[in-house]
Amino acid sequence: MLDAHTSLAEVRERLEELTGRPGGLAEVLDVGGLSFRTGIPADVVAVLLAGGTVPETSLSDRVRQRLDFVRETRRRPDGKRYALDELARIAGTSRQWLSEWRRSGLPSLEHADRIRRHFDLPAGFFTADETEALHTALQPVLQEYEAKADPLAPLRTPAFYRLARRAPHMSPRKLRALAEWAEMVTEQNPAGDDDF
Known part of the structure; x- marks a missing residue:
């Protein structure tokens, strides 16, 4: 089985070929949209699209960062940020537990999955490393470009x-x-x- 870096490199190379932009995918693809879908900061997405590497993030830091990312980027129907109490309710837990999750970066799988499902986030949103998450998010993009390249x-x-x-x-x-x-x-x- 290929590792995530190799898989991402293959997808990136194919997208560069399809777009005609070697090394310039960040100029062609929707970096903000990829960031939104993956929970990865846009600057990290741009580095990975350019073929660069980023420092490995520990699982607890990733989970904590992605929970904060959800809180910053997903809004209530009235446009306001979700309060911790609301996120705790969505997760099916208490505000204290959610605060502990944010501090430790170690949620229960059930609570993390409830938040993931509520916000329609991809599987592995909280735990996938940056390379894995971007590779997954690029699959529909690649399919779209492949379809454009070969309409038959x-x-x-x-x-x-x-x-x-x-x-x-x-x-x-x-x-x-x-x-x-x-x-x-x-x-x-x-x-x-x-x-x-």
Whole structure:
């Protein structure tokens, strides 16, 4: 199994290839968005995107930093910060316990998971090291760039291959009808307009 640094390097290299920006991913990708999804400070995200390394953070420091990050970046519906009492309620614990968690950096898994789920954070949000967290957050970004680079990729499925193998045996009229149908179903429609 590859280590997180190697995996991140591979994703970074592929993104550099797809974007045409070797060493310049921080200029192309949404560093703030990656920071928001990972709990990693934006400057650390930029360093990692550039291929740099960052000092390893202890697990307790990571957990503490990510809890503070959640508190700073996630807002109540009224736009205000969550108070510790509110976060404690979300976690299903007391304010005193949450304060201890912030001090020690060692939450119970159940309480950390309740906060993670409440804020729709990725699995491992509190515990993944910076490299792992960024690697995970870059997966959908990579998929998006891959799809843009190869728009036919979604058509490379067994069902489409079976259809293509039938083409030599189809009449010109049927081939035209199939092409028209393909045009119809692949044309860009307004969001939510998937009716035939």
